[in-house]
Amino acid sequence: MTSHRVRGDVPWSSTSLQTVLACSLIGVMGVPLISPILPDLRTVFGISDSQIALIITAYTVPGVFLTPFIGLLSDRLGRRTVVLPLLFLFGLAGGGIALGPSFRGVLALRFVQGIGGSGLMMLAITLIGDFYGGEQRNRVMGINGSAIGIGAATYPLLGGVLATVRWNVPFVFFGLSLVVGSIALFTLEEPSIDDPPAMRTYVSRVLSAVLVPRALGLWAVAFLTFFLFYGGILTVLSLLLSDVHDFSAGQIGMLFSMVSIANAAVASQYGRISRSLDPKELIPLGFVGFGVSLLGVWAASTPVLIGAMLLCFGLGFGLVMPSLDTSAVGLVSSQFRASMLGILTSMLWLGQTVGPITFTGIATAAFDEPVTGYRFLLLCCGMASFVGGVLVLLALSRR
Incomplete structure (x- = not known):
């Protein structure tokens, strides 16, 4: 097995790294790709705001319950096998929605797609922890976060x-x-990790x-980050931009890309940032960015100001997510890594779902007008x- 733990630089020519980045880009695709078209889907299926949220919820629910078991299977059976x-599964179920099923059919396929994407x-992230260590792990983790940000900006x-x-x-x-699965079938290496202990242990x-x-x-932290992002930004702001500013799906998509552009920029520098600040400091700093962004979106009266506030959310996201990943990877040895990341x-999926x-x-139950809510x-x-x-x-700082 080829060792990746040799230098602090990023091994761009490694097929394992390329496959890892591709998996991350596929994994983040499930919601951002369709978030700008949520207002349009209300018309297509003749449904309410609360019903349209089910298209996201149906996708995220499997991850809430399945990712710990997927992590367990990965630790026991190997990464490639899982x-x-x-x-x-992600590609088949997601692509099947293009055939135009009923709204219930869409929800069923989104649920199955969520199993694949979960x-x-x-x-x-588990494979990064398996293949890399030390400063190189932080750099690759930042590159992975940047790739996710670029993908989420593009989708x-x-x-x-x-x-x-x-x-x-x-x-x-x-x-x-x-396509990614077909390529990974031939290029993804199985990392060398110690055999896990007996199941009870x-x-x-x-x-x-x-x-x-x-x-x-x-x-x-994982739950709250995705609760705010998927609830407050990708769902609520999408509906506000459509109903208040009369934005099209394409215009909404352009604004949402601000989050991911800023995320990608910060995450790509995470290796350097982590030398100066510990993850336990970067995470609350990221939440300050979330707060400034949400307050700014609430107060903003023009799309330009909203876009600027979304950049601020992305800055916070770029600090929080790599910090979460590196902290979780370092909690346990490789034998248990996938389960902990599961x-x-x-928790991320729970935040997306709730x-x-x-x-x-x-907003619809407690207020006369959902926009007010x-x-x-x-x-x-x-x-x-x-706060x-x-x-x-x-x-x-007092400590």
């Missing part, structure tokens, strides 16, 4: 453009996962690691994120 079927980014733009042809054309693009050690205070903090990813239905549900929720979440981040930074 990641390849997920790639093919473990891809988690396994990509809303691409989804909006493809939707101008027909509403179902963006779903055809999910078939790219079949394995489960006992994982449960012990999951419940330590440091790990519990990571799970909470728990982390489960965020959209919470924001839309509260959306703006109120942005204000409350922005204040909570900003919480500042308080944690102050507490750390």
